Amino acid sequence: MTPERPASVVPTATYRLQLTPEFPFAAAAGAVPYLASLGVSHLHLSPVLEAVPGSTHGYDVVDHARVREELGGEEGLRALSRTARGHGLGLVVDIVPNHMAMSPRHNxxxxxxxxxxxxxxxxxxxxxxxxxxxxxxxxxxxxxxxxxxxxxxxxxxxxxxxxxxxxxxxxxxxxxxxxxxxxxxxxxxxxxxxxxxxxxxxxxxxxxxxxGVRVEDPEVFAATHAKTLQLLREGVVDGLRVDHPDGLADPDAYLARLHEATGGRWTVVEKILSAGEPLPPSWPVAGTTGYDALRQVDGLFTDPAGFDELLAGYRRFAAPQTDRGGEWAATVRRAAYKVLTSELAAETDRLARTAARLCAASPDLALRDRAPWALRTALEELLVRLGVYRPYESGDAASVVTREAAAEARLAFVVPEEAGAVDVVRDLVLGTACPGPEGAEFRARFAQTASALRAKSVEDTAFYRYVPLLSATEVGGDPGRPAVSPEEFHAHCARVQRDWPHTGTVVTTHDTKRSADVRAALAVLTECPQRWTDVLAEATHADTPVPDGQLAWAAWQTLFGLGEADEERVGQALLKHIREAGLYTSWTEQEPAYEEAAAAFVAAGPCGAPGRLVTALRDSLGSPIQANVLGAALVHLTMPGVPDVYQGTEGEFRALVDPDNRRPVRFPPVDPGDKRALTTAALRLRARRPDVFGAGSSYAPLTVTGPAAAHCLAFTRSGEAVTAVTRLSLRLAEAGGWRDTRLTLPPGRWTDTLAPEREFTTHARVEELFARLPVALLERVPE
Missing domain, CATH: 3.30.1590.10 (Maltooligosyl trehalose synthase, domain 2)
Structure with a gap:
């Protein structure tokens, strides 16, 4: 008899734990009492299946049928689940359907x-x-x-x-x-x-x-998901995070099969949405893992006018050459060309061979006599012009591979007749040429190559070449336009509440290039761009050789964000930075002389005596930085969606790119602080009042009036909870403070969740609301 399938449960909030041989299931179980006290409903575990021995991340799976022995094996996972459930917590696990480790002796x-x-x-x-x-x-x-x-x-x-x-x-x-x-x-x-x-x-x-693994094959899907489905069926695990679905041949079909196999368990997908791109509405998932929310939250605390000034200062200081990062869109295009002809040359070659084979064998004579070089050129020119990661079978491929992109791609050809290869390739992508099974392989490979290209050219290259504001160079972000207005934010939240109320939201993950607290500090630079450039001018000395201006600018901002001149941490982050940028050195073509010069600059500049000027500036901006840190945390925890709290980020958490952001954390943390108190209050409110924040809830902006209204962002959840935060607080102080700015609250009496003795009604003076902290989380007093 088949056991009854447990009902699907939607988390109120999750807490991400990075499991490693040094932090196995038993260690996670030891942290459960503390994590339960925070108010989360589920632990979110990094991959738990057998991986390459010693792996510190688990995404290099070698056996889908076994729970990883180095973490404690299946019994260790089941014991963790029992401990978690004893404290009212469930488990969500990260699964990796796209790939396995290329390690024959383990696989x-x-x-x-x-x-x-x-x-x-x-x-x-x-x-x-x-x-x-x-x-x-x-x-x-x-x-x-x-x-x-x-x-x-x-x-x-x-x-x-x-x-x-x-x-x-x-x-x-x-x-x-x-x-x-x-x-x-x-x-x-x-x-x-x-x-x-x-x-x-x-x-x-x-x-x-x-x-790559072919999970599009039903037998492969069954074999690689059997253990995960068993753990779900037996109630050990409650939900799933799906790693990199864009690498799959057919994400639509995969997610439909997964949904059916799990009985509709809460599942979020690591889908990176470009600006304005919707999640495919046909996907049977709760939503994304939350990078789209990250951009919205960060953008709220970025001053658009100040960013323009900062960009001008960057161009003067770093003097980026026109072919090395002068403009964001151009930087992305150049990076895409570079990636296609280097890191992804093999993938591009296979795709071009597939196109050539289809054309040569097609009964449609219009596809014949297309030179392989022309087809390859057409592929490259179309791929570099995609504005999103990939097309999907359920979507409109013509909206991804547009007529405008095709028109631009034709300009790469001298002979007009040869430019017809662009139309041939576009028709293959759209399925109007070779629409049957014979064209399906090409369409799948085009989409897979497109997603790899977007990730490598944007996330892993352009983000390291275009660096006026490092906080904007984050997955899903738009470094060319990093600021988000309150109106844009409210519109985003309204769409999420309507279409994907159970989607995930994040501000820090194991993959973010800088933690939310580091980015919050960096955003303050858009409020004081002239002070920043003045300090850099003072910190830059002729006796400190600088390998290149862009590296120096990025290094100084890295120090400002981290706030600590730790030579090892800053140096390792900058080494990764210059290798990913690939301008003077790279992972595969390392230039020792340049890398040594970069290390010497980091030691003598940011981590030397001049660095104290930058850390002094950061210290002087402590209040606006704290306003951003707390504001971002509260918005994240109360906006529509299911917030995921990355390990250690309930308190102050300053981290750079991996592996720095995957360092072990202590449970419980030593210093509680305002951020931890705020996080706990928000998570406990969500746990107590799931009706206020879930699918049946509502989201509505609140009206702020007065001379400083633009500096207060506020919204209500279901008319029962109110979030209010300070934005651009340095500009606010320079303009004279709050004065008679007021927040219109919904009718009733409201208490401050951090100080219940404080009550507010109807028209609250913002200065009083933020007397203790630059943020407030209010709960309606029952009548």
Whole structure:
């Protein structure tokens, strides 16, 4: 008899824990009493299935059928679930359907494919193109060309070993001489640099250590989701976070299958929405993981006029060359060209081959006689012009690959007749050419390549090349237009409440380049751009060599955001910064001289005596920074959606890009502080009054009148709770303060959740409302 499926539960708030061998299930269980006291309803766990030994993140899954032993195994997870439930908490887990670790000695399914080739029952698991590279899967692990690595290759029984790597040998090939033995395998170890242009398997972005999984195959879906579904069915786990659905061949079909298999459990997807892009309405999910909310929250505390001044100062100080980050849109376009022809060259080549094959075999003569180079050029020109991550089967591909984009793409061709390749490719993408199954592979690969391109060119390249305001260079953000007006914010919240009331919201995650508190500090620079440039002019000395202006600007802002001249942390973040930017050095083409000069500058400048000028400026701006920190936290916790609190962020949490943001945290924290008190008050209110914040609730802006009305943002949830925060507080102080500014409250009596003795009615003077803190969370007093 099949056990009765537990009912779907919508969290009131989740708390993200980064599980590692040093912080396993048992350690998480130890934190449960404290986390329950905060007021969250669920723990949000990073991936729990078996991963590469020692992995600090868990996204490199090697076995979907087992819970990770290093974390405590399945019994450890079940024990954590029991402990959590004993304190009224449930579990949400992160799942990784798109890829597995390219580690044969740990990944049994991959081991069998390498041993048996396309005949292996596991061959359908992985997205491998067996028709190229002589029918061998390229494995880019060698430290140099094969001829230079022969001495490190050795046969050990039926295993081929290369340093720490192990590969199975095809049966009967063990005794062959090494050259013949290598040719006889279903795989070929190659120099790691060949991954960029020769790879014949789909991967996660450009990370060759993660191989794509074909969950579009029902048997593969069943095998890779069985354990997760069992944990859901047996009530160990309540909900799911789906990692990177854009990498899948058909996210629409996958999410429909997942929804059916889970019985409609609360599920959010890591879908990065571009500005103005809606989540596909047909997706049977609660919503996104919340990066769209992050941009809205950050934008509220960014001064648009001040950003323009800051941008002008950036151009003067950093002198970005026109081909190296002068304008945001141009920066993104240049980065996209670079990524397509370097990191994603293999993916682009496979896509172009698919297009050429379709055209050559098509019964539609209009598709014939298209030169492969022309099709590839057309693909590249269309891909770099996409304004979103990818098209979907359920959506209108013509709104993604637009007529305007096609018209621009044709300009890349000298001969008009050859420019017709653009129309051919666009028709293939839209499905008007080769609409049947024969064109489905192309459409899926185009979408997958588009999403990888967007992530690599924007998140991992352009965000490090265009740096007037580092707080704006965050996933889902728009560094060219970082400010969000109150009207825009209210409109966003109204849409979310109407369409996706159970969506996730975040302000800090394991992937954010800077924590919310660091970004909140940086946003204050848009309120004092001249003071910032004046301090930099004073801090910059001729005897401190600067490798380049953009690096220096980013380094000084990194110090300002962190507020601490920790050379190791700042240095590591800046090293990642310059390698991701790829202007003077990169991960694969490192320039030691430049990197050494950058490290010397960090030590002598931001982390040397001049750095004290920047930290002194930060100290002098403590009040407006605190207003932003508390304001962002409260807005996040009370706006429509289900807030996810990243570990440690209930208190002050200053972190830079990973791995800095994944450092272990202490439970409970040593210093409670105002932020923790505010967070606890908001989470407990959500827990006590789920009707006020859930699907049946409402959201409405509140009216503020008076000379400083623009500096107070306020809204009510269901007429029972009121959020009010201060925005642009430095500008507010310069303009003379609140004076007679008033907030119109809904009828009734209202108490301050942090100080219940304080009551307000109808027209509250904002100066009194914010007498204790620059924010307020009010609850209606029952009649």
């Amino acid at each position: 049994h399914a991959l081991w069998e494919v390498l041993r048996e080739g396309p005949a292996s029952p596991y061959a359908r698991w992985f997205d491998i193109d067996w028709e190229v590279r002589g029918g061998q899967l390229l494995v880019p692990v060698l430290g140099g060309p094969l001829g230079t690595q022969v001495e490190a290759l050795r046969v050990d029984g039926d295993v081929l070993r290369y340093h720490d790597h192990a590969f199975p040998l095809r049966a009967g090939t063990e005794q062959l001489p090494l050259p013949e033995l290598l040719e006889a395998q279903w795989y070929r170890p190659v120099w790691w640099r060949l991954a960029r242009t020769e790879l014949n398997y789909r991967r996660f972005f450009s990370i060759s250590e993660l191989i």
